[in-house]
Each structure stands twice: as C-alpha cells, then as structure tokens.
Amino acid sequence: MSTSDNIKTTHARLEWRENGQPVSSQYNDIYFSTQSGVEETVHTFIKPNQLPERFTGLSTGECFTIAETGFGTGLSFLCAWQLFDDLAVNGARLHFISTEKHPLQRQDFQRALSLWPLLKKQTSELTGIYQPACQGQQHFVFAGGRVRLTLLIGEVQDTLPDLYGSVDAWFLDGFSPSKNPDMWSINLFEIMAQKSHEQTTFATFTAARMVRDGLTRSGFNVEKASGYGKKRDMLFGQFRHTTSLSSVRPEWQLPKATAVQQQHAVIIGGGLAGTSTARSLAQRGWQVTLLEQHPQLAAEASGNPQGIIYAKLSPHHTPLSRFILQGYLYSINLLNQLNDHQSPFWYQTGVIQFPTSEKELNRYQALAEQLPKDLLYMAGAEQIETLSGFSIHHEGLVFPEAGWVKPAEFCHSLSDHPAIKIKTGHNVSSLEKDDNEWILLNEQGKEIIRSEVVVVAAGTHCRKLSVLEHLPVKAIRGQITQLAQTDNSRRLSACLCSEGYIAPAAGNEHTLGATFDFNDSCQSVRSGDHQRNIAMLADRFPGVFSAFNENSSNPVITGGRTAFRCTTPDYLPLVGPVINRDAFLHTFAALQKNAKTLIDGKPEYLPGLYINTGHGSRGLVTAPLSGEVIASMICGDSNVVEYSLLEALNPTRFLIRDVIKGNVQVNGKSN
Numbered sequence: 001m002s003t004s005d006n007i008k009t010t011h012a013r014l015e016w017r018e019n020g021q022p023v024s025s026q027y028n029d030i031y032f033s034t035q036s037g038v039e040e041t042v043h044t045f046i047k048p049n050q051l052p053e054r055f056t057g058l059s060t061g062e063c064f065t066i067a068e069t070g071f072g073t074g075l076s077f078l079c080a081w082q083l084f085d086d087l088a089v090n091g092a093r094l095h096f097i098s099t100e101k102h103p104l105q106r107q108d109f110q111r112a113l114s115l116w117p118l119l120k121k122q123t124s125e126l127t128g129i130y131q132p133a134c135q136g137q138q139h140f141v142f143a144g145g146r147v148r149l150t151l152l153i154g155e156v157q158d159t160l161p162d163l164y165g166s167v168d169a170w171f172l173d174g175f176s177p178s179k180n181p182d183m184w185s186i187n188l189f190e191i192m193a194q195k196s197h198e199q200t201t202f203a204t205f206t207a208a209r210m211v212r213d214g215l216t217r218s219g220f221n222v223e224k225a226s227g228y229g230k231k232r233d234m235l236f237g238q239f240r241h242t243t244s245l246s247s248v249r250p251e252w253q254l255p256k257a258t259a260v261q262q263q264h265a266v267i268i269g270g271g272l273a274g275t276s277t278a279r280s281l282a283q284r285g286w287q288v289t290l291l292e293q294h295p296q297l298a299a300e301a302s303g304n305p306q307g308i309i310y311a312k313l314s315p316h317h318t319p320l321s322r323f324i325l326q327g328y329l330y331s332i333n334l335l336n337q338l339n340d341h342q343s344p345f346w347y348q349t350g351v352i353q354f355p356t357s358e359k360e361l362n363r364y365q366a367l368a369e370q371l372p373k374d375l376l377y378m379a380g381a382e383q384i385e386t387l388s389g390f391s392i393h394h395e396g397l398v399f400p401e402a403g404w405v406k407p408a409e410f411c412h413s414l415s416d417h418p419a420i421k422i423k424t425g426h427n428v429s430s431l432e433k434d435d436n437e438w439i440l441l442n443e444q445g446k447e448i449i450r451s452e453v454v455v456v457a458a459g460t461h462c463r464k465l466s467v468l469e470h471l472p473v474k475a476i477r478g479q480i481t482q483l484a485q486t487d488n489s490r491r492l493s494a495c496l497c498s499e500g501y502i503a504p505a506a507g508n509e510h511t512l513g514a515t516f517d518f519n520d521s522c523q524s525v526r527s528g529d530h531q532r533n534i535a536m537l538a539d540r541f542p543g544v545f546s547a548f549n550e551n552s553s554n555p556v557i558t559g560g561r562t563a564f565r566c567t568t569p570d571y572l573p574l575v576g577p578v579i580n581r582d583a584f585l586h587t588f589a590a591l592q593k594n595a596k597t598l599i600d601g602k603p604e605y606l607p608g609l610y611i612n613t614g615h616g617s618r619g620l621v622t623a624p625l626s627g628e629v630i631a632s633m634i635c636g637d638s639n640v641v642e643y644s645l646l647e648a649l650n651p652t653r654f655l656i657r658d659v660i661k662g663n664v665q666v667n668g669k670s671n
C-alpha cells in the first residue's frame, strides 16, 4: 500500500448517455458498450485467457485467481463468475482481484449493472454488499465461499505490488493507454511478472506499442488477435518464466502453504477467532475439527451477551487502522449474510462514538472529511437525539451500518457448517510433532487428535503451549454490567460509545461496559466494577443514566460477566504461521550487529502450525477477517489482505524487533 497518508477515495464521476451507458467524466471514456458489453468481455478477456477450458479442468479444492486492472462496473467479474458457476466443479473456487482508482458510488454501480439482466443472479449478490469505502484492500465473499472478490482501491502502482500471492490470468482492462497513461507503465508489467507463474496468461483490449513492449520485456509471450467490434487488434499471451525477485527482506518471508495429504485442520479454541477460522477453512473445502476446553463454545472473551461492532479508526493510514477498517466492512457483510431473521443475533442499530478529548474530536472530524458518509459522519446534538432516542448534548461520530451482536450466537452460526466438527470438553495441554503431523495431547498426556495443520485460537491461553511461550500477549480483565430495561431506557435506539459503551436492550437487559484492568486476574464479578461502569454511564451519558432510575434511585443490576481480552504490545492481532524460535535466532543472529544485513537464509516455521489471537477489545471486527487471512495462507491462495498488513500481523514481528534491538540472546550470547 502506498505510504500516502490519505485514505480518501475519489469516486468515479459519471455521465449517463440516453441509452443508459455510463461515461467517465474523469477519463472521457466509456466503461463498456451498451449493446455488447458481455460479448466484448468474452471476446477480449474470457476466451484469450482460455477460461472455459481452465475452469472445466479445475479439481475440487483448487482456487483459480484472476487479477484485473480497472474494476469499473464489475462487468468482467460478473461474466467470469457466471462462467465459473456454469463450468467449474463443486468445491473449486474463484478469487477475482481487481484494482480501481475511482470506484463507482453504490447507486451508480446499481444503475450500470441493471443493464445486464442475464447476470441478474450475480449482480444482486454483488450490489447488495458493494461499498468501496476508502483506499486499500477490501474483501467480499459470495455464493457460500465459492467466489471471492478482493478490490484494491487506489493507484494501481501502489496497490498491486502489495498483493500477496500469484495470479493465474490477467485482465488488463481500464481506460485506454492514451486516456490513462499513468496506469499503463513499465512498472505495471514488472509487477505482473512478479505475481505470475509459468501457466499465467493475460489478455487486453489494447494493442498499443508500449503495452506490447512492456509485457515482452517483463517476460510475457505476446500475440496479436482481432479486437472486438471496431478495435482492430488486441493482445494476449502467457508468462514465459518465473522470476525469483522478492522485495521482502529474508527475515520477514512467509512460508509457502504446507503440502498436505489430507485437507484437515484442527483448531484450538471455540471463540470468535477459532470459529471464524473454522468457517473460512470449511468454505475452502477443508474438514475442520474445532476443539474447545469448556462444555460449550464462546465461554470466555466471546461470551458476553452483547458486543459492539466498534471501529476505532485513525485518519492516518496506520496498519492498525487499515486492518480495523477492512475488518469492520468484512464483519458487517458477513453478519448480514449469516443473520438469522427468525432468531436474530445482529442488530444494525448504528453506533455513535463520542470524543473524550479535543484531540479525539479533531480525529473524528478528520475521518469524517476523508471517508464517505454512508460509512461514517459527524452528527450534531439534535441529529444524535433523533438517532439514539436520547439527548446527549454532544456531537459524535456516527457509524450508520454498525450495531451490536450476540457474540456467542455469532460463533455458533460461524461454526454451523457440515465440514466443521465441534468437540467440546477437550483441553489441549501440549503439542508434539510426529513426522508430518501434530499430535494434540490433553492434561494426562493422552492423544486427543492429530493433524498436519493446527491453528491455535486459544485467546489468552495460547502461551500455555510451549511453542508459543515467547509471544508477548497480555490478558486485560474486563467486566460488563447488565441493567434491567425500563420504560424510559427502551427508547435507546443506537449503541453509544465513549470511555465505555451502552447498547439498546437485548431482551430486557442493556449491556454496559466495560472495565479495563491490566495485571488483574480476578475471575469473579465485583460490585465495585459494576459501580465503575455505572459511574461511566452517569458521567458520559447522564440522560441515559436517569432513564434507569425510574422506580428506584439506582439502576437495577441484573447481572455481570468477567472475561479477559488478549492483547499485544502494538494492539494488532497475531495472525499467521508460528516460527521455530531457536532456529530463527540462529539464522538471523547477524541482524543484531547490523539490522540492514541481508541474511542468506529463510525463517524456519513450524510446519502446519498457525495462530490467530490477540484481538484485544475488537474481536468482532478483527477476528472474522483474520480467519480469512489464515485460511488463505493455509490453502496457498492469494491473500485477502495486502502484504504490508500480513507483515503487521505476522506473529514473528516482535521477535524480529527484539533481535534487532538486542533484547534477546542470539547464538547463546547475551546482548
């Protein structure tokens, strides 16, 4: 991703011709031909990339990756999806990746796609969740995981290099080289080469000389064919050789997907992280066994009665903020797809964040300037009263599509898949390696199960496993308080967040939370902590507080719950493969003398072992997307988040920094 600080997206500016055709005002060019857009796509991209044959030849479990420049109205994606639906075997998957500098606004998008009634099935799924919010990567899942779309929003020269994975077919679309010369540069073709393999093909509508030369120089065989309609020529071809160019420093390199004999994974932990990972793997055709130590899922941090979809964002493009935003958008789409309308566990009430300082207010205002209004906006006191049912007397940042969730029900829904077997009452005490398999042992040293792939999603308990002892995770105690609903509190119609939060009632109780205490391992619910939560409510939202004092002088406490957030020093979760620590210290010892040394070696990972934890106070937003990240790694798919974020999530990051700073012994030497 670009180092640029600006996350603002400039949407496409369109003019509509009488025949319904959209024309870009920015590039003064058409998106497609109204009469023959589908035919043109088939002629220009589908056939020259031999997609009918290649889709037909896929086996169950295989993933085919297409990358496109210029998503535009999404027509090429929809055509590829329809063909994939018709030809690919059950269990095969399509991952379509597309770059776009100026994404269409949702209403323009819907209008443009209404022109293709034959693609209605795919169009209605896509338009339902399409919302390109800001610069960066955004990930969507369709058709129960058979089709995935990753949009790379921003300048192609910034976004494409950050794509992690390889591509099977390129669609070089977008506005023509004469209208959009910035996109068609030699750099683009070099990046394509880095992401291609020997079977990678490409096709493009243009036969411009610089495109032909650029592709040839970057290692593609280039052929000419007749273009569609009035276009005389177009280009297509295949990559000739793999480049071993990698701009990633050796110590940061991630492992290739483990070659497995059986697509079976065991996941330790039945909270949000474990159930999300289980779902993402099951959707990729894996059999999953989910082990949980308690008699039921979601018995620890993921077991509160209500949790808020809360995105604490920064106007600066920090990795944490980017991941939160991508996770937020992904979780909302997922919740909308999974919600059970008979017995809902997701309530899209809107969430309002209130600043606790001048600095925070400035941050909110900067965010509201950068991001689209359907994602977030600043609202004054009057508007907030309309949205929340209470007069708060402050301005706040409104997330209209956010809301609250019943986390345990969400976990159940995530793990409700025929390929997921849940085994509760199993406490994994240690892991042993036997050839290719991990053996999971209980407290008595008895084998519970074995598998080539294991994902540890055990929250704060992960360090009990000796191979993860080195991870710098901390447990932060939190207590929520449940208050009896009153006739007055019933009016609360949005979640309110400040130092703490209060949600509209679930049943007859509102959740009020939560305390935040380091170095506190007390598991019981304490009345003093209830008083702290209530004091927060009285201080931050006095109008709401008084709604609980209807029949008595104090709010009626009906319950409470204590749990532990698992956090890391940089507040980003730990998502990725697990390192062999001793081997790493040995191989990369020289970094301690000079951090710039390019070591001739690779990090040695513990084969098939992954971790997904450290979701802190925002697991509802970060755990589901992290499940997708891990599943992409395990399956060797192009990743659903960009490489720079994979680096920020890499569980080895603290070890690398410790080696460089001299905080850890290398080769037995103390530093």
Ligand SMILES: Cc1cc2nc3c(=O)[nH]c(=O)nc-3n(C[C@H](O)[C@H](O)[C@H](O)COP(=O)(O)OP(=O)(O)OC[C@H]3O[C@@H](n4cnc5c(N)ncnc54)[C@H](O)[C@@H]3O)c2cc1C
Pocket (backbone or CB within 6 Å): 268, 269, 270, 271, 272, 273, 274, 291, 292, 293, 294, 297, 298, 299, 300, 301, 302, 303, 304, 306, 307, 308, 309, 310, 426, 427, 428, 429, 457, 458, 459, 460, 461, 462, 477, 478, 479, 480, 513, 514, 515, 562, 563, 564, 565, 566, 612, 613, 614, 615, 616, 617, 618, 619, 620, 621, 623
């Ligand atoms: C008080 C409080 C309020 C919160 N409010 C919000 C909120 O409003 N919004 C939000 O997004 N987030 C909130 N969070 C954070 C969110 O709940 C967590 O980030 C999320 O639940 C973490 O999920 P997890 O799966 O990583 O961990 P957990 O839910 O703790 O799951 C880990 C699971 O692993 C199991 N396990 C551990 N070790 C073993 C083993 N050896 N063998 C077998 N099983 C094992 C545990 O029993 C547990 O079920 C809150 C957290 C707390 C504590």
